[in-house]
Amino acid sequence: MKFLKQHYYIIAGLLLITACKPDIKTPKPTNGGADFSRYISIGNSLTAGYADGGLYLAGQMNSYPSIVAKQMQTVGGGVFNQPLFSSDQANGSGYLQLAGFSAAGSPNLTTVTSNLAVRGQIAVPGFGNVTLYTKYTGDIENYGVPGIKLLQITYAPYGNLNGFYERLLPQDSPNNTMPYLAFITAKPFTFFSNWLGNNDALGYATSGGAGDVLTDPNTFAALDNLLIGTLTAKGAKGVVATVPDVTSIPYFNTVTVGAIVAGVQQANPSVKGIYINALVSGTTYAPRLATASDLIVLTFPTSKIGTPVTTPFGPLPYGLTPYTPVDNQYVLDENEIALTREHVVAFNNTIKSVAAAHGLAVFDAYTFLNNVKKYGLVVDGVGFDSSYISGGIFSLDGVHLTPRGYAIVANQFIDAINAKYGSNIPETNVAAYPGVKFP
Amino acid sequence: MKKFLLLVLALMPVMVFAQGFQVNLEGEKQIGMGHTGTGTLQDGASVFFNPGAVAMLPENYVQAGISPLVFMSEFNPTNSNATFRTANKIATPFTFYGVWGPKNSFWKFGLGIYTPFGGLTDWGDTWQGKYALESLDLKTIYFQPTLSVKLTDYLSIGAGFVYNHADIDLHQAIPISNSAGADGQGHLSGTGKGYGWNAGIFFKTLSGVTIGLSHRSGVSTTFNGNAMFSVAPSVQGNFPSPNTFTSKVPLPSTNSIGIGLYPSPNWTIAFDANEVNWDVFKNLSFTYAQKSSTINTTVLPQNYQQAYTLRGGAEYRGCQKLALRFGGGYATAAAPADFVSPQVPDANRVYFTGGIGYKLARHLNIDASFEFEHLLARQTTNAYTQLSGTYETNVYIPGISLSYHW
Numbered sequence: 001m002k003f004l005k006q007h008y009y010i011i012a013g014l015l016l017i018t019a020c021k022p023d024i025k026t027p028k029p030t031n032g033g034a035d036f037s038r039y040i041s042i043g044n045s046l047t048a049g050y051a052d053g054g055l056y057l058a059g060q061m062n063s064y065p066s067i068v069a070k071q072m073q074t075v076g077g078g079v080f081n082q083p084l085f086s087s088d089q090a091n092g093s094g095y096l097q098l099a100g101f102s103a104a105g106s107p108n109l110t111t112v113t114s115n116l117a118v119r120g121q122i123a124v125p126g127f128g129n130v131t132l133y134t135k136y137t138g139d140i141e142n143y144g145v146p147g148i149k150l151l152q153i154t155y156a157p158y159g160n161l162n163g164f165y166e167r168l169l170p171q172d173s174p175n176n177t178m179p180y181l182a183f184i185t186a187k188p189f190t191f192f193s194n195w196l197g198n199n200d201a202l203g204y205a206t207s208g209g210a211g212d213v214l215t216d217p218n219t220f221a222a223l224d225n226l227l228i229g230t231l232t233a234k235g236a237k238g239v240v241a242t243v244p245d246v247t248s249i250p251y252f253n254t255v256t257v258g259a260i261v262a263g264v265q266q267a268n269p270s271v272k273g274i275y276i277n278a279l280v281s282g283t284t285y286a287p288r289l290a291t292a293s294d295l296i297v298l299t300f301p302t303s304k305i306g307t308p309v310t311t312p313f314g315p316l317p318y319g320l321t322p323y324t325p326v327d328n329q330y331v332l333d334e335n336e337i338a339l340t341r342e343h344v345v346a347f348n349n350t351i352k353s354v355a356a357a358h359g360l361a362v363f364d365a366y367t368f369l370n371n372v373k374k375y376g377l378v379v380d381g382v383g384f385d386s387s388y389i390s391g392g393i394f395s396l397d398g399v400h401l402t403p404r405g406y407a408i409v410a411n412q413f414i415d416a417i418n419a420k421y422g423s424n425i426p427e428t429n430v431a432a433y434p435g436v437k438f439p
Numbered sequence: 440m441k442k443f444l445l446l447v448l449a450l451m452p453v454m455v456f457a458q459g460f461q462v463n464l465e466g467e468k469q470i471g472m473g474h475t476g477t478g479t480l481q482d483g484a485s486v487f488f489n490p491g492a493v494a495m496l497p498e499n500y501v502q503a504g505i506s507p508l509v510f511m512s513e514f515n516p517t518n519s520n521a522t523f524r525t526a527n528k529i530a531t532p533f534t535f536y537g538v539w540g541p542k543n544s545f546w547k548f549g550l551g552i553y554t555p556f557g558g559l560t561d562w563g564d565t566w567q568g569k570y571a572l573e574s575l576d577l578k579t580i581y582f583q584p585t586l587s588v589k590l591t592d593y594l595s596i597g598a599g600f601v602y603n604h605a606d607i608d609l610h611q612a613i614p615i616s617n618s619a620g621a622d623g624q625g626h627l628s629g630t631g632k633g634y635g636w637n638a639g640i641f642f643k644t645l646s647g648v649t650i651g652l653s654h655r656s657g658v659s660t661t662f663n664g665n666a667m668f669s670v671a672p673s674v675q676g677n678f679p680s681p682n683t684f685t686s687k688v689p690l691p692s693t694n695s696i697g698i699g700l701y702p703s704p705n706w707t708i709a710f711d712a713n714e715v716n717w718d719v720f721k722n723l724s725f726t727y728a729q730k731s732s733t734i735n736t737t738v739l740p741q742n743y744q745q746a747y748t749l750r751g752g753a754e755y756r757g758c759q760k761l762a763l764r765f766g767g768g769y770a771t772a773a774a775p776a777d778f779v780s781p782q783v784p785d786a787n788r789v790y791f792t793g794g795i796g797y798k799l800a801r802h803l804n805i806d807a808s809f810e811f812e813h814l815l816a817r818q819t820t821n822a823y824t825q826l827s828g829t830y831e832t833n834v835y836i837p838g839i840s841l842s843y844h845w
Binding site for chain 2: 438
């Protein structure tokens with residue numbers, strides 16, 4: 001009491017100051033017409049938090065579903081477990097780091113190879129080698145599996161072919177028989193997000209149309225109906241996202257035909273252009289000069305151009321004659337782009353109509369990322385666009401996002417959920433997440 | 440293959456002066472009466488309020504005052520339940536006035552030193568708007584010699600010259616993560632100077648009502664200073680540092696009219712109206728000495744609009760030694776909704792004041808005042824930074840002054 005008496009004025013003064021702070025009335029949190037008590041996320045690498053060409057702990061911690069789940073907690077969301085790598089194996093699959101820039105301004109990338117979670121490799125007959133990772137045995141709410149296609153959700157042996165899925169399953173490859181769809185629906189849930197479908201087009205595109213095939217739109221529609229029908233069968237609500245235009249990502253827009261030709265012309269002004277092996281129709285390919293409408297992948301080693309290639313006509317410079325075109329895997333040519341786009345549009349029409357039929361919220365990632373590419377984006381004093389590294393949204397692999405990019409996507413999901421269900425999950429603070437890390 | 444260019448919003452620590460930067464603390468007696476004083480004769484503060492009234496002052500004055508203020512702002516981002524607050528830092532606007540003229544002469548000379556614009560906002564380096572502003576400390580000090588002349592017993596005029604010295608210190612985060620994931624930082628510090636004038640007319644009408652008109656000119660203030668940028672080493676070349684900057688900020692002119700009413704020997708009632716011509720603030724240009732693809736000359740629109748203030752106040756002198764004062768006012772915002780920034784979250788505002796004056800000795804007065812100002816909650820999205828949310832601000836301003844008069 002003595003203390004109180006002695007310090008009465010100070011305490012009264014402090015109370016006055018505290019009491020008189022401005023106090024903005026923030027909206028009362030509400031879950032609207034949805035129940036977020038067990039939210040699960042379904043999807044591929046984007047959902048898993050994959051970034052910089054790898055899946056690693058820091059990326060997982062910034063996955064968009066984990067951000068959404070954290071924000072959901074103000075409106076009744078429950079715990080959200082992710083299949084995190086341990087801190088000893090925090091670098092997971094390994095990932096790319098920016099080491100600096102060359103004098104010309106090109107980025108130098110290095111790969112992180114320490115503290116990996118790789119436990120081995122297995123050769124699967126008829127498929128090839130599969131890298132296996134340290135198993136995760138805890139509870140899971142984030143079911144994002146890097147590499148998975150919608151096409152593969154009912155394929156029982158898939159758990160033997162994808163190391164990122166295998167690490168979530170109890171059996172070691174090649175003994176798994178649990179299809180993805182059965183795995184994610186094994187436990188009850190009240191809310192889901194689904195962002196599958198990217199790899200059904202992206203796998204074809206990033207391999208230059210050479211190493212993978214596009215999923216047939218009718219198969220896609222049947223599987224999407226099956227997936228959404230199963231997820232909503234017990235009354236769960238959810239949000240789905242469309243597939244981005246694969247050509248809106250820096251993976252295809254950084255190394256350009258014009259820049260390569262300009263580089264070659266510096267050494268040899270007589271060079272007219274570079275030759276590529278382009279799709280004519282069906283599966284027929286023929287060499288022709290590349291144009292600005294053809295896209296070169298980010299990983300194309302430009303130093304290959306001009307190196308001698310053995311041909312029946314003697315050694316000829318790589319990429320500079322119709323007999324030595326740039327390998328198909330490095331080029332998504334004009335016709336391949338058209339084919340990819342056609343599929344993506346069909347996939348998205350399916351995703352939107354199935355969502356509408358089941359009364360689900362939709363985040364239209366296709367439109368959103370196209371707008372970012374076209375107009376850029378400003379959030380909280382940070383400018384973004386679709387450029388490689390400098391654009392701020394895409395990580396060093398040119399396909400996946402930075403933590404800041406994932407935070408932006410998380411807010412898009414939140415907005416879509418709030419608009420559909422009348423909830424008011426608060427948006428996250430994008431400025432609190434880092435972008436590309438510069439040395 | 441592609442030349443590396445950083446995409447960073449033009450780095451222009453925006454030295455926004457808003458209506459909120461007009462601190463309106465130019466004399467404790469006047470603060471107590473709702474900051475009126477254009478049409479009344481109180482003391483040496485007439486140098487600021489109405490140079491035309493100085494020659495009518497009954498005595499000579501030397502006086503000084505200080506009004507430490509705490510500016511408490513809160514920000515709630517759109518679609519979020521998060522709130523961010525400024526740190527409670529204390530700014531110290533002050534006044535000094537001297538007025539002298541021979542007894543019963545027709546003229547008086549005055550000198551005013553006062554701080555008409557200033558701001559101290561510290562949002563910290565982790566809040567949502569850190570890329571717009573972390574902290575700003577801005578002070579302007581006006582030096583104003585003034586001459587006032589009584590033309591008749593009922594009419595006096597006066598004019599003064601204004602020299603403005605300004606100091607600025609600003610911190611802003613740069614959205615480039617280093618290898619540890621931490622932001623870059625920009626720090627600007629510098630000084631500014633500018634010139635202006637003011638003038639006024641003061642009437643004593645036959646009915647006893649006093650009327651004042653005054654004009655304070657705009658003061659175009661040129662800032663020069665140092666800019667330091669610290670970002671990840673691999674991109675430091677995009678941010679030449681140490682660097683210097685120049686920026687020209689037009690501070691607005693103000694037209695005022697005020698009246699004083701004296702219903703009884705014990706009472707003074709005053710009303711003031713001001714028109715502040717913030718519409719001069721159309722653009723803000725900012726130039727760095729060393730430029731790069733990222734650091735460059737920038738011109739940003741601000742599109743401020745005219746602001747108005749209405750004020751009223753009264754003084755009651757119950758006995759010889761004691762005066763009680765109260766008042767209040769309403770001011771409109773200068774920044775349109777899409778140009779509000781965290782520097783000073785401009786909004787319409789209402790304020791209430793009270794004051795007390797005591798005669799310590801025949802020539803010595805002490806005056807104390809208290810002002811509470813509330814900037815109404817305002818929802819804005821800044822057109823440039825897209826920082827979107829609601830600001831609300833309370834300002835607490837105690838003040839005290841001593842005046843010696845003879």
